[in-house]
Amino acid sequence: MTAPGAVVVTGAAGDMGSALCRAFAADGRRVFGADVRRCAVGGVAAVEVDVTDRSAVFALAEQAATEAGGLAVWINAAGLVRTVPTREAGEDDWHRLIAVNLTGTWHGCSAALETMISGGKGGVIVNVGSLSGQVGYPGLHPAYGASKAGVHQLTKTYAMEGARHGVRVNAVAPSVLEGSMGDTFTDEQKSRLVRANPMKRLGGMDDVTGVVRFLCSDEAAYMTGATLPVNGGSFMP
Numbered sequence: 001m002t003a004p005g006a007v008v009v010t011g012a013a014g015d016m017g018s019a020l021c022r023a024f025a026a027d028g029r030r031v032f033g034a035d036v037r038r039c040a041v042g043g044v045a046a047v048e049v050d051v052t053d054r055s056a057v058f059a060l061a062e063q064a065a066t067e068a069g070g071l072a073v074w075i076n077a078a079g080l081v082r083t084v085p086t087r088e089a090g091e092d093d094w095h096r097l098i099a100v101n102l103t104g105t106w107h108g109c110s111a112a113l114e115t116m117i118s119g120g121k122g123g124v125i126v127n128v129g130s131l132s133g134q135v136g137y138p139g140l141h142p143a144y145g146a147s148k149a150g151v152h153q154l155t156k157t158y159a160m161e162g163a164r165h166g167v168r169v170n171a172v173a174p175s176v177l178e179g180s181m182g183d184t185f186t187d188e189q190k191s192r193l194v195r196a197n198p199m200k201r202l203g204g205m206d207d208v209t210g211v212v213r214f215l216c217s218d219e220a221a222y223m224t225g226a227t228l229p230v231n232g233g234s235f236m237p
């Protein structure tokens, strides 16, 4: 039985986005997978959207709500990373990382909130932040951590506004995960991260999807504005 209301996932062609699409589709939800690349998850409506294009993101929210009889869940998982020593970080990458990770998430939060308010049934937004938004790491472009700290902050502002309209807004902050983004780290960097991690492993996509599904469920009905660490204990804020 398909639950009422669309689930929109941005970054849906990526490792985390496609894992989220699979999980929500398996729950019987009507899922819209948005990405600049094609989301190939079976049973998911693939929509080509660049999250830096504000009007395209608003159109996506409208389309999903119209086709599914409302917008229930919006997950901002589109993102980019650049592994580069801090002193070599360039300006073009700065602007691109901020545009996709931070501005793109803002577009998603605002489009989802407006559409959920119009629908009158509340909703849930989950932003994908990062451990990099909580601690410094000199092997990544500084814009990555700055953009993710911004995502954690956006989550609080949209949670405050959303609470007036029955919309909950939370974030997850994963550490480096197994997958293509994690593979931008060298093997040596990854082994160092594993050694420093209390659980002695990198996370997997399923470690994150479980937490996101919880945040989207009624089990989390009294949670908003939270940024949940999904990091094996490597940072305990």
Ligand SMILES: NC(=O)c1ccc[n+]([C@@H]2O[C@H](COP(=O)([O-])OP(=O)(O)OC[C@H]3O[C@@H](n4cnc5c(N)ncnc54)[C@H](O)[C@@H]3O)[C@@H](O)[C@H]2O)c1
Pocket: 010, 011, 012, 013, 014, 015, 016, 017, 034, 035, 036, 037, 049, 050, 051, 052, 076, 077, 078, 079, 080, 081, 100, 104, 128, 129, 130, 131, 173, 174, 175, 176, 177, 178, 179, 180, 181, 182
């Ligand atoms: N993988 C990790 O180690 C890790 C750790 C912490 C946080 N994160 C965050 O998790 C999210 C998902 O990462 P992932 O591991 O799936 O990476 P990924 O590279 O596999 O997927 C990211 C997806 O975002 C899409 N994307 C990039 N720019 C876009 C744009 N302008 N518009 C629409 N889509 C765009 C890409 O095409 C890609 O499919 C990202 O926000 C990332 O910063 C990842």
